[in-house]
Amino acid sequence: MSDGARGQALIETAVTLPILIALLLGFLGAGVGAQGYVDLNTAVYLAAASNATAYAADPTDANQFAMDTYTHTLAHDSLLQDNGFFCAGNYAADGNVTCQGSAVLRFSRTPLAIAIPFDPTITASATAHRSKYRSVHP
Amino acid sequence: MVEFALVVGAFLLVTFAAVAAAFHSIQRAMAETAAAAGVQIAASGSPGSPNVPDLAGAFQPTNALLKSVMFGTTIVSVPAGQPCGQVSQPGTIDVCVYPDGDLVAETVRGRPAFPVPWITQVLPWSIDVTVEMHQVSYQP
Numbered sequence: 001m002s003d004g005a006r007g008q009a010l011i012e013t014a015v016t017l018p019i020l021i022a023l024l025l026g027f028l029g030a031g032v033g034a035q036g037y038v039d040l041n042t043a044v045y046l047a048a049a050s051n052a053t054a055y056a057a058d059p060t061d062a063n064q065f066a067m068d069t070y071t072h073t074l075a076h077d078s079l080l081q082d083n084g085f086f087c088a089g090n091y092a093a094d095g096n097v098t099c100q101g102s103a104v105l106r107f108s109r110t111p112l113a114i115a116i117p118f119d120p121t122i123t124a125s126a127t128a129h130r131s132k133y134r135s136v137h138p
Numbered sequence: 139m140v141e142f143a144l145v146v147g148a149f150l151l152v153t154f155a156a157v158a159a160a161f162h163s164i165q166r167a168m169a170e171t172a173a174a175a176g177v178q179i180a181a182s183g184s185p186g187s188p189n190v191p192d193l194a195g196a197f198q199p200t201n202a203l204l205k206s207v208m209f210g211t212t213i214v215s216v217p218a219g220q221p222c223g224q225v226s227q228p229g230t231i232d233v234c235v236y237p238d239g240d241l242v243a244e245t246v247r248g249r250p251a252f253p254v255p256w257i258t259q260v261l262p263w264s265i266d267v268t269v270e271m272h273q274v275s276y277q278p
Binding site: 012013017020031035038039046049050054055066068069135 | 141144145148149152155156159160162163166167170171173174177178181238240241243267268269270271272274275276
C-alpha cells in the first residue's frame with residue numbers, strides 16, 4: 001500500500017469512528033432518557049390515582065396521599081431528582097384532579113455524562129377521576 | 139479490504155449494541171408498567187377485609203404484563219410481605235409486594251434472559267424497579 005492510500009485509510013477511519021461512537025452514545029442516551037420519562041410518568045400517574053382514591057372533598061388528605069406516593073416512588077430512582085409536584089382540580093366526588101410532576105434527569109450520575117454534559121428537566125402530568133360514590137371523611 | 143472489514147465490524151457492533159439497548163429499554167419500561175398495575179391492586183382492599191391491602195393480588199396482573207416481553211425468563215412470586223433480596227441468577231425476575239408504612243411497595247428485580255444467551259454473561263444488565271402507592275382509604 002502506498003503512503004497516499006495509507007493516509008486516506010487513516011483519515012477515513014478518523015472520520016468514521018467518532019460518528020459510530022456518537023451514534024452508540026446517542027442510542028444509549030435516548031434509552032436512559034426514555035427510562036427517566038417512563039419512571040416519572042409512572043410516579044405521577046400513581047400519585048394521581050392515589051389522590052382520587054382518598055376521601056372526597058378533602059384536598060389536604062388527598063394531596064398528602066398523592067405526595068406520599070410520588071416521593072416514595074421517586075426515592076427508588078437514582079436517575080431522577082424531584083423538582084416539584086402539585087395537584088389541582090375538583091376534589092369532590094365525581095371530580096377530576098390533575099397532578100403534575102417535574103424532575104431533573106441526572107445524566108451526570110451515569111457514564112453518559114461524558115457525551116451529555118447537562119441534566120435536563122422533564123415533566124409529566126396525569127388526570128384521575130374520583131368515583132361519584134367516593135365517601136367523604138367520616 | 140482491511141479497513142472495510144474494520145468498518146463493517148464496528149458498524150455491526152454499534153447496530154447490535156443499539157438493538158440490545160432498545161430491547162432492554164422495552165423490558166424495563168414494561169417492568170415499570172407491570173409494577174404500577176400490580177401495586178394498584180395491592181393498595182386496594184382485600185376482598186374479605188377492605189382495610190387490609192391485597193398484597194397477594196398484585197402478582198397476577200404483574201406477571202401477565204411481564205411475560206409478554208420476558209422471553210425465556212422465569213418470573214418468581216416472592217411471598218407477600220417480603221422485600222426482594224439481591225438480584226437473583228440470570229434468567230429470573232422476582233416480584234415482591236410489601237407494606238411500607240401507609241403505603242404499599244412493589245419491586246420487580248432480576249436479570250431477564252436475552253435472545254442471545256451469552257449476552258447476559260457479558261453485560262450486567264439487570265432490572266430493578268420499585269413503585270409505591272398509598273393504601274386506599276375506606277369509610278368504616
